[in-house]
Every structure is written in structure tokens, then in C-alpha cells.
Amino acid sequence: MRLSFGVVVRSCPAISPFHHRFHFPRALSAARPKASHDPRSSAPIHQRRCIYGETEGARPGERRREMAGASEAVAKAEKLMEEHMSGNDSSHDAWHVFRVRDLALSLAREEGLDAHPGSMEIVELAALLHDIGDYKYLRDPSEEKIVENFLEEQGVEESKKIKILKIVRGMGFKNEIKGLAETEVFPEFGVVQDADRLDAIGAIGIARCFTFGGSRNRVLHDPAIEPRSVLSQENYMKKEEQTTLNHFYEKLLKLKDLMKTKAGQRRAEKRHKFMLDYLEEFYKEWDGQA
Secondary structure: OOOOOOOEEOOOOOOOOOOOOOOOOOOHHHHOOOOOOOHHHHOOHHHHHHHOOOOOOOOHHHHHHHHHOOOHHHHHHHHHHHHHHOOOOOOOOHHHHHHHHHHHHHHHHHOOHHHOHHHHHHHHHHHHHOOOOOHHHOOOHHHHHHHHHHHHHOOOOHHHHHHHHHHHHHOOHHHHHHOEEEEEOOHHHHHHHHHHHHOOOHHHHHHHHHHHHHHOOOOOOOOOOOOOOOOOHHHHHHOOOOOOOHHHHHOHHHHHHHOOOHHHHHHHHHHHHHHHHHHHHHHHHHOOOO
């Protein structure tokens, strides 16, 4: 189901589990044309980050502030986020949030929100604060008020604060399962949610999925345990007796069709196909066929 700004989100589409004998599209790299020379391709993989323009050894937030001259509230939001996510596993750490922030700002520019500086500040603050108080890592009920208290302390104007809190509280997949019958998807909401979901799919999404499953000592794969075709918010959040691989069918493979922005939809296509190729190879190796 394609959604546009101003449209109410009512439900998420169902997706059938892909059996290991299902025919998947062939690998994306099979027909890839030979690339022209690029200095990035000649550097060792672990060194390429610097060639893209990031200062070696610098935190991503430091580079962003140098490039964009972020507000004081943004700088403090970065610090708050890093403090509260320092104990999380690497599927939901500060690096995840910095990636989401950069993706959200990039999507916002593609969607034309950079013509409105106030919108860009909403996007950046919401992206930085979106995982503080996440139910999966909640240590104390008081953490649910951290973002609201922070925005008040920083004197963020009321209209911006309302939008930021709507984004932070309403962008989770669990909320889409429940149904957001009363929630309007405004532009800033769309780009932040799409950015968070883009980081949940593709190569990084796969890595994060298995990292989180391992942190919860979850079974990698069990062919006898079928993915759940019908999910309520309650049983999605509990995830009892589920495998890590089933998470692909219960959530990750649904995200492409839940993107709210055109920019998010375009980027999701490639990442979605990458996951399908990965699953094809996974089942071949699981069955000893590769």
C-alpha cells in the first residue's frame, strides 16, 4: 500500500513466508556493469570512509556540525542520545541513530523540506531522539519522559515540540500494527520514519537483525517454526518462541511497501532486493546446496 502525506495509516500489508524452494531474483551483482576507476575502490574497505569526506577518528555528529552548523539543541540532543544508548547492543546504538539522522536529512532535502529550516530542525531532532526510551531497552518507566523533558528544557517552540513528540512516539512498527487511525503522516514524520526503516533493511539491516537476535539469545533459524502471518501489537512486542530469520517475514520484508516518501520508496527498492538475494543464499547454504 502506497501512502502519501496527509494520508491516514490504517494497517500494514501481509506477506507470505518465502519457502526455501521459492524462486528468487538472481543476484544483483550478476549483471552489474564494470565500474570506471574510482579512487574509493582502490583503498582497503576499512579505509574508504575517510575518502568520502569524513574526518578520520571523528564521531559522525562532529562532521555534521562542521558541515551544517547545527543548533545548540541539536548538539545537546546528540550528547543526550549517546549517553542513553551507550549500554545498548550495536543493533540500536548511537551509530544507528547517526545513520538515521543523516538518512532523514538526505530524504528531507530530496522531498524539498530544506526550503523550510524549521522543518529540517524538526527532522534532525526527531531522528536524534527517536530511540530514547525504546521499549526494547527500557530500564526505568521514567525514561519515557526524557525526550519531552529535554525539549522543554531547551525551549523548543511548542509547534515544533508537538511534531517531534508525534514522530518519536508514533513512528515504530508496533504502532503501525496497532493501526494509527488518528495519526496524520506529515512530511517530517515521513522522512524520519522512512530513514529509520531504511536502516532496518538492506546490508546493514541484515547485520542489525542478527545482532539483535544474538543479543537476546534467539534461535537463528528453525524450519519447524513458521513466521506469524497475523500479528497484534502485543505478540509482536513479546516475540516469544520466534527465530531471527522469521523477523524478515514478520517485519523487514514489509517495510518497502510502508515507505511514506517517494525518496524513501526509491532507496528501499535496492535494499529490499538485497535481502531477497541474501535469503535465497541462506536457504541454499542451510540445506547444504551451496
